Amino acid sequence: MLNKIFKILLIIISFFVSYGCIGQIQDSTHYWKRELNLDNDVNHKVNYLYKLSVAYWYGITDSSLYFSSAGLAFDKEKVKPVLWGSLLFSKAIAFTNHGSSDSAFYYLEKARDLFTLHGFDYMRYRVIEQEGSLHRETGNYETAMSLLDEAIVYFRKIEDVKQINSVLINLGNTCLDRTQNVKAMQYYLEASQYDSLVNDPSAAGMTKLGMALVYMNLGKLFRAVESEKSDEYFKLSIRFLHQSKALFTKTDHQTGICYAQMNLIEAFLYMDRLKEADSLYEVSSSCLYGNDSRIVSSLHIQKIRMLYKSGESDRALILLNTLDAPGSKLIIPNMYHEALMLKAKIMRERGQKEVGYQLAENTIVWFRSHKVMLPLYESLIVLAEWQQADNRFKEAFLTTKEASGVLSELFNDVGNEIFDETVLRYENKALLTKLHLTKAENDLEYIRFRFIMLFAVILLLLLLTSLSILFWHRKKSKLLKEIAEQKSHGLALENLSKSEEIEIIRLEKQLHEELANRYQLDAQLREQELVFQSLKQAQLNQLNNSIKEKFAPFKHRMPRKKDQEVFELTLEEVCRDVARDPLADFEQIFSQMHSGFYEKLLEKNASLSRSELQICALLRLNLPSKEISNLLYITMASVDQKRHQIRKKLSLETNQSLISFLINL
Numbered sequence: 001m002l003n004k005i006f007k008i009l010l011i012i013i014s015f016f017v018s019y020g021c022i023g024q025i026q027d028s029t030h031y032w033k034r035e036l037n038l039d040n041d042v043n044h045k046v047n048y049l050y051k052l053s054v055a056y057w058y059g060i061t062d063s064s065l066y067f068s069s070a071g072l073a074f075d076k077e078k079v080k081p082v083l084w085g086s087l088l089f090s091k092a093i094a095f096t097n098h099g100s101s102d103s104a105f106y107y108l109e110k111a112r113d114l115f116t117l118h119g120f121d122y123m124r125y126r127v128i129e130q131e132g133s134l135h136r137e138t139g140n141y142e143t144a145m146s147l148l149d150e151a152i153v154y155f156r157k158i159e160d161v162k163q164i165n166s167v168l169i170n171l172g173n174t175c176l177d178r179t180q181n182v183k184a185m186q187y188y189l190e191a192s193q194y195d196s197l198v199n200d201p202s203a204a205g206m207t208k209l210g211m212a213l214v215y216m217n218l219g220k221l222f223r224a225v226e227s228e229k230s231d232e233y234f235k236l237s238i239r240f241l242h243q244s245k246a247l248f249t250k251t252d253h254q255t256g257i258c259y260a261q262m263n264l265i266e267a268f269l270y271m272d273r274l275k276e277a278d279s280l281y282e283v284s285s286s287c288l289y290g291n292d293s294r295i296v297s298s299l300h301i302q303k304i305r306m307l308y309k310s311g312e313s314d315r316a317l318i319l320l321n322t323l324d325a326p327g328s329k330l331i332i333p334n335m336y337h338e339a340l341m342l343k344a345k346i347m348r349e350r351g352q353k354e355v356g357y358q359l360a361e362n363t364i365v366w367f368r369s370h371k372v373m374l375p376l377y378e379s380l381i382v383l384a385e386w387q388q389a390d391n392r393f394k395e396a397f398l399t400t401k402e403a404s405g406v407l408s409e410l411f412n413d414v415g416n417e418i419f420d421e422t423v424l425r426y427e428n429k430a431l432l433t434k435l436h437l438t439k440a441e442n443d444l445e446y447i448r449f450r451f452i453m454l455f456a457v458i459l460l461l462l463l464l465t466s467l468s469i470l471f472w473h474r475k476k477s478k479l480l481k482e483i484a485e486q487k488s489h490g491l492a493l494e495n496l497s498k499s500e501e502i503e504i505i506r507l508e509k510q511l512h513e514e515l516a517n518r519y520q521l522d523a524q525l526r527e528q529e530l531v532f533q534s535l536k537q538a539q540l541n542q543l544n545n546s547i548k549e550k551f552a553p554f555k556h557r558m559p560r561k562k563d564q565e566v567f568e569l570t571l572e573e574v575c576r577d578v579a580r581d582p583l584a585d586f587e588q589i590f591s592q593m594h595s596g597f598y599e600k601l602l603e604k605n606a607s608l609s610r611s612e613l614q615i616c617a618l619l620r621l622n623l624p625s626k627e628i629s630n631l632l633y634i635t636m637a638s639v640d641q642k643r644h645q646i647r648k649k650l651s652l653e654t655n656q657s658l659i660s661f662l663i664n665l
Contacts, residue, residue: 042078046071050083053090064094082123085114089127096130097255097292101138108134125154129167136174137294139333139370144174165194165203172210176217177334179373179410185214205247205256209263212240216267220374221410223270231271238267258287258295265302269309277306294332297323301339313346320346334372337363341379348386357386377406590617600665605649612649615642620662 049071053064068091076084092107108131115124132147148171155163172187188210195204219233241264248256261284268277281303288299300319307316320343323336341363348356360383367376380403387396452466558564591598597620598613611632618628625639647658
């Protein structure tokens with residue numbers, strides 16, 4: 001009773017907290033609702049309904065469905081096609097977040113057909129991206145990858161940073177579901193490069209969430225072979241999950257917050273930190289009682305794992321039996337089949353071995369067909385242990401062999417150069433398992449031999465035949481043992497060779513980096529020399545001008561005209577370089593060092609004057625305004641005015657640095 005009261009209080013508190021968090025969007029939604037009632041234009045009304053539907057995507061999905069349905073209730077002929085398609089798209093996403101995959105696919109298909117018909121390519125590829133994401137969530141990974149690859153090609157072409165970031169995260173999620181950890185991390189790292197450009201904490205939160213799940217997969221991978229490394233990866237995963245949750249909290253992205261909490265619970269469970277997992281589950285009531293079936297079912301599965309680890313298998317089984325099969329509601333397929341494997345364990349523990357075998361084999365078939373490698377490996381290991389315990393040695397041997405292949409593939413994906421020692425350790429462990437199985441086969445043959453001995457008095461010939469068979473099997477076992485030892489030795493030599501190759505690659509990479517640094521330093525020295533010579537020439541010109549101005553009056557003090565002419569010629573010879581442009585050599589050398597700089601500027605705006613181009617070149621070298629004014633014989637105020645004109649011609653934003661723009665040109 002007290003537990004129920006506590007949960008109700010948590011729901012009430014979560015409601016008021018959520019109410020406070022969404023205050024930031026209340027102004028917009030209030031405005032749209034007010035205009036919806038005041039504006040009589042059909043297209044305006046539909047536009048406001050679309051905006052309201054989008055505003056509730058990740059919060060109150062029922063409201064999102066309501067507003068999109070209200071928009072679709074208008075006469076289609078009176079609504080602009082792009083608005084009608086946007087409403088269909090919004091309703092599809094609302095159904096996705098609501099957990100209704102069939103409805104989501106239906107409205108996505110209708111939206112895509114409409115956008116294709118009217119040539120709205122941007123929205124069509126947004127629909128394709130969402131279809132790819134939905135196929136991933138329903139376990140159709142090949143279709144998901146194909147659609148997402150198609151979408152990212154288009155968004156890269158139009159340079160839409162926000163959508164590129166979104167598709168990269170979805171690609172990473174798809175690879176992650178299939179335990180392609182390295183490929184997933186590559187997509188997440190590329191996506192993280194766009195986080196500052198997108199300037200959306202939710203997008204950054206999704207990137208952090210993906211990276212956390214990669215580290216969690218690595219933690220699971222190393223759990224059976226190297227516990228210390230496994231703990232390190234789980235700790236990294238927990239740290240990234242906390243960062244992800246903080247980013248989602250900034251924008252009140254409820255779906256993201258729930259996913260972060262759900263995966264934190266899983267990390268705590270794998271580290272046997274049951275109290276922390278249970279505490280986090282108890283404060284996740286807003287997620288548990290939400291309308292996103294993916295999150296609700298996933299949290300139920302985490303609770304089932306907690307109960308099983310705590311020894312409450314009966315309660316765990318009751319909850320397992322309440323799980324809906326995929327198709328009725330959107331459930332994360334990987335997690336659902338992992339739950340079925342847990343059910344198989346419980347059924348075996350309760351003495352129902354055949355039911356356990358059937359569930360385990362069905363689960364393994366799904367993992368194998370969808371290439372979900374890590375859960376496949378874990379399930380195969382459990383099945384092999386059962387088979388060995390039931391004296392099904394041949395089946396156990398084949399299952400262990402398949403598990404070995406899966407684990408080798410997982411480590412190859414992560415990178416042999418990092419995990420050679422661990423792989424070798426695992427292979428040695430696999431070899432020991434094979435030896436144990438060989439010994440078991442020998443024991444079995446010995447039992448057969450004893451059975452034959454009972455009939456030795458009656459059938460002497462059968463006895464001799466049996467002895468021959470026994471000798472042949474022993475010889476075969478010895479031969480297999482020698483082959484296994486040779487393979488082990490060969491693997492050791494191969495791993496040593498790989499280590500040497502890795503060291504050579506590392507040294508070559510270090511040499512390339514040093515050469516690149518030297519080239520960069522040479523370029524900087526040339527730029528500094530160019531600036532120094534130009535400044536020196538400008539100072540010399542100023543000095544010559546000063547000399548000429550000071551000595552010019554002395555010409556008229558000479559009585560003889562001939563002396564005046566000689567004096568004037570001498571002064572002209574001394575000040576010959578006065579008229580020389582200090583930037584003449586500068587422009588020639590600068591064009592050689594920064595080929596195409598002036599051309600790129602003129603492509604931006606062909607009306608840039610020569611003096612403006614000179615100032616751009618000097619700013620590219622990061623010269624202060626004072627030195628630029630000395631070189632061009634103008635005041636600092638004139639330099640600032642020129643800079644303002646250049647910014648205006650280049651159409652730069654107020655917060656955009658002119659120098660950074662020129663350096664990156």
